[in-house]
Amino acid sequence: MQRKIIHIDCDCYYAALEERDFAELRGKPVAVGGTGPRSVLATCNYIARQYGVRSAMPSSMALARCPGLIIRPARFEVYRSVSQQIRAILNQYTDKIEPLSLDEAYIDVSDSSWFSGSATLLAEHIRQQIYQQLGIRVSAGVAPNKYLAKIASDWNKPNGLFVVEPSSVPGFVMDLPVQRVSGIGQKFAEKLAAMGIKTCGDLQKWSLPRLVQLYGKSGVWLYQRARGIDERDVGRQGAAKSMTVEHTYETNLETLQQSEQEVQALYRKLSDRLSDKTTPPLKSILLKVRYADFKTQTIERNWALSIANFQRLLRVKAPRSEQSIRLLGLGVRFANETPASQLSLWPND
Ligand SMILES: [Mg+2]
Structure with a gap:
């Protein structure tokens, strides 16, 4: 269907x-x-x-x-309460809603009879309604899957609407730059460019066995995205894929000891957040470090959640300690995630 x-x-x-x-x-x-x-x-x-x-x-x-x-x-408080008002508007049209953040959500309107089943007209109607009722400009993307819908909402931003019809998917992805694919970060895009791959069309020339040989499970994911394929469901509850906390310091952290203290503080914060909800099984833990020169590194291991393990991650990064640290982040990744994560280890923004 x-x-x-x-x-x-x-x-x-x-x-x-x-x-x-x-x-x-x-x-x-x-x-x-x-x-x-x-x-x-x-x-x-x-x-x-x-x-x-x-x-x-x-x-x-x-x-x-x-x-x-x-x-x-x-x-x-205001951003959260308006977010709930947006959610309530979306809820008038479907209960298949997956919020991504306070200001972003997917909805699945495959079964909707609004506007004689036209998702395009419904998306435009929702944009108008949100503006009239809440005074907020919204962009929308309409497509046969989440991956393309997210790209589409960005296509005519701000205050825009863009539709990728099922029949235009092959042509749309042909010229699509690979860095538009959610999960392909800047570094990975550079690696692909070095292999002569700049667009999804370029990527289509690489066979599935070759991509799997190079990237494991992520090779399958790349193969599908290059062809505009994404079979992920719109999750009603918006199952979180990861959770992260981070802090930018007023003064750079100069010593390992200072960093260790901050890892402790961040660990408490992360634990608080995790205990807020029924936590799904964890797949890995992550540490993000931004150095004084703004270079940012993330390290991820499938270790158990513990303060000692975060300190271990910190010590893996510590050899670069000629550079002081301006930001530290701790995170966990839940086990229910797609292999896409293996390419982009930290949510971009
Ligand atoms: Mg936004």
């Missing part, structure tokens, strides 16, 4: 809510984040982006690029 999946993604969500709620911000470059010397931005609006400001950029760098930038502290 041909599925119809819509991916809904709010446009610079946090910043959009600041502009919605504070009229004096409209028409100005606005970001949400911290203003301390080591703070980073969570997000920024499109006016700020014209100055080269980006999500996850240090606030000091953002202000250097855009001196008029207004940086607002995050108001997560």
